[in-house]
Amino acid sequence: MYKTHFTSEVTPELDGKTVFLAGWIHTIRDLGGKKFILLRDRSGLIQVVVSKDSAAYNSVSELTLESTVQVEGIVKSDKRAPSGVEVHALSIKPFSIAKSPLPLEVSGKVESDIETRLKERVLDLRRVEMTSVLNISSEVIRSFRNTLYSKRFIEVFTPKIIASATEGGAQLFPVIYFGREAFLAQSPQLYKELLAGSVERVFEIAPAWRAEESDTPYHLSEFISMDVEMAFADYHDVMELLEDLVTNMIDVVKTHCGKELAELKHELPNITKPFPKISYSEALEILRGKGFTIKFGDDIGTPEARILxxxxxxxxxxxxxxxxxxxxxxxxxIDSNPDLSESFDLMYKWIEIASGSTRNHNRKVLEENLRRKGLNPENFEFFLRWFDYGMPPHAGFGMGFARLMLFFTGLNNVKEAIPFPRDKKRLTP
RNA sequence: GCCGCGGUAGUCUAGCGGCCUAGGAUGAGGGCCUGUCGAGCCCUUGACCCGGGUUCAAAUCCCGGCCGCGGCGCCA
Structure with a gap:
């Protein structure tokens, strides 16, 4: 082991104890006879004091910012230290000396453009703000899983290489599959429905791909979709589930990520259930009242959603x-009004973060709908045939993880919210 | 894809026809300093996206390209 403690575990109670720490050189303040190093690891920062008479003193001169080191030292509780406790170095062992100057300032003294940050992403991810984003991400995912487990859902995985488009609309990325044409999945939709037809309650956290022109702060070519599908349920049931999922996530992040939220200068509002529900028809009325010319069937675009x-x-x-x-x-x-559907979008401000519905479980209706959309039911036989064998009524939704993270982090671009975004122009890092 | 704005040292910015031999911050190199905590002070280093054009004179104005950001569209 390289370390006995994370920096966050170095507390005044350890006063006098020898510890081994390992991490990155965050800053060095050289006062001549004494040097102060801020050592950073994922958990935070600790001050390391190196005095002239220490064996570690000489090795400090070769250290550059972001070099990785192991520090052996004695914990000293000292109110002069930034966190009330510091480590007096006995020895400092460098693992890797970082090149200088850095293409991005990890210490945060100079903020970089998002362009530079995505190009120099690994350094960017070491910034305390981005480490906070990643920690919050992980808690959000953990909470999503835990809530679903507690409601007897099981986690599943569906194929990501598929034969044809599932729903039309979105553009697919083609791949060559043993000499045949295939595509990257745009959604686990049909497979999660089939799984719900076998084991009732399933969820999946997985990437999906869309080869769209979309060039906005809310779109990615590759994105993590949080999918849920539930048998013997309708859209009201899954909306309620979605409310539980989101409010539980908020509780978990508030409880476990106070430090991270403070680092991001972000506060989570109190959200109460149920969330307001506005029907499409009501939305049109509101928008008309605001001077929009919009008729039944028109999409609610971004400017309209901002007003709503x-x-x-x-x-x-x-x-x-x-x-x-x-x-x-x-x-x-809807049985009583077939022009409308048992469907919903969950909106975060003007951004759609989840989309769901009650699904058809009647083969005849599905075939009719496919034809109506100009699709050939024969191409969906791999899906439709199972509706002959006792498909339960079911409902579900898909939620965009990066978009959800905008709420939890206060960021306003999904490319910042995930470590290595893929968009129209970015394929590396 | 369309519209708008922009591209100045490694990073971030000021300058927007001649006061620019391009200013500042941060980083880097050197020096002073044994309690700094965005440490401080002194010295040094390093830049006008690319290609055309206008002009006595272009970082600055015009045209084209590339790249970025925002808005919209497409889409989730």
């Missing part, structure tokens, strides 16, 4: 019961 978000006032709200023909073929229509 302002009207609603709370960060999260549902837009429900969209026109059937604007939704994919597997979306169930």
């Amino acid at each position: 978000a302002e009207e609603v006032g709370t960060p999260f709200y549902f837009l429900v019961e969209w026109p059937s023909f604007t939704r994919p073929f597997y979306t169930k229509s």
Whole structure:
């Protein structure tokens, strides 16, 4: 082992104890007869004091910012130290001396453009703000899993190389599969439905790919989709589930990520259940009242969604019961009014972060819907045939992880919220 | 893809026809300093995205390209 403690575990109670720490050189303040090093690891920073009479003194002169080292030292509780405790170095062993100057300042003295930050991403991820983002990400995922486990969902994995488009619409990335044409999955939709048809309650956290022109702060070519599918349930049931998922995540992040939120200067609002629900038709009325010319069937675009978000006032709200023909073929229509569907979008401000519905479980209706959308039911036989063998009524949704992270971090670009984003122009790092 | 704005040392910025031999911060190199904590002080180092054009004179104005950011569209 290279370290006996993380820097966050060095507390005044350890006074007098010898510890081994390992991490990165965050800053060096050289006062001549004494040098102060801030040593950083994932958990935080600790001050290391190197005095002239220490054996470690000479090795400090070769250290550059972001070099990795092991520090052996004695813990000293001292109110002059930034955190009330510091480590007096006995020896400092360098592992890797970083090149200088750095292409990005990890210490945060000079802020870099997002362009530079994504190019120099590994250094950028060492910044305390980005480490906080990654820690929060992990807690959000953990909470998502725990809530679903507690409701008897199981985690599944669906194929990511598929034969054809699942729902039309989005552009697919082609791949060559043993000489045949295949595509990267744009969504686990059909497979998660089939799984729900076998084991009732499933979820998946996995990448999905869309070869769209989209060039905005809310789109990625490769994104993590948090998918849920539930048998013997309708869209009301899964909206309620979604409310539980989101509010539990907020609780977990508030409880475990206070330090991270402070680092990001971000506060999470109190969110209460249920979230406001606005029907598509109501949304049109609101928008018309605001001077928009918008008719039944028109999409609610970004400028319109911004107005709605302002009207609603709370960060999260549902837009429900969209026109059937604007939704994919597997979306169930409302029996009493087939022009509308049992569907919803969960909005965070003006951004759609989740989208779901009750699904059709009747083969005839599915075939009809496919034809209506100009798709050939024969191409969906791998999916449709299972509807002959006792498909339960079911519902589900997919949620965009990076978009959700905008809420938890206060960031306003999904490319910042995940470590290595893929967009129209970025394929590395 | 369309519209708008922008591209100045490793990083971040000021300058927007001649006061620019391009200013500052941070980094880097050197020096002083035994309690710094965005340490301080002194010295040094390093830049006008690319290609055309206008002009006596271009970082600065015009045109084209590339790249970036924002808005919109497409899409989730």
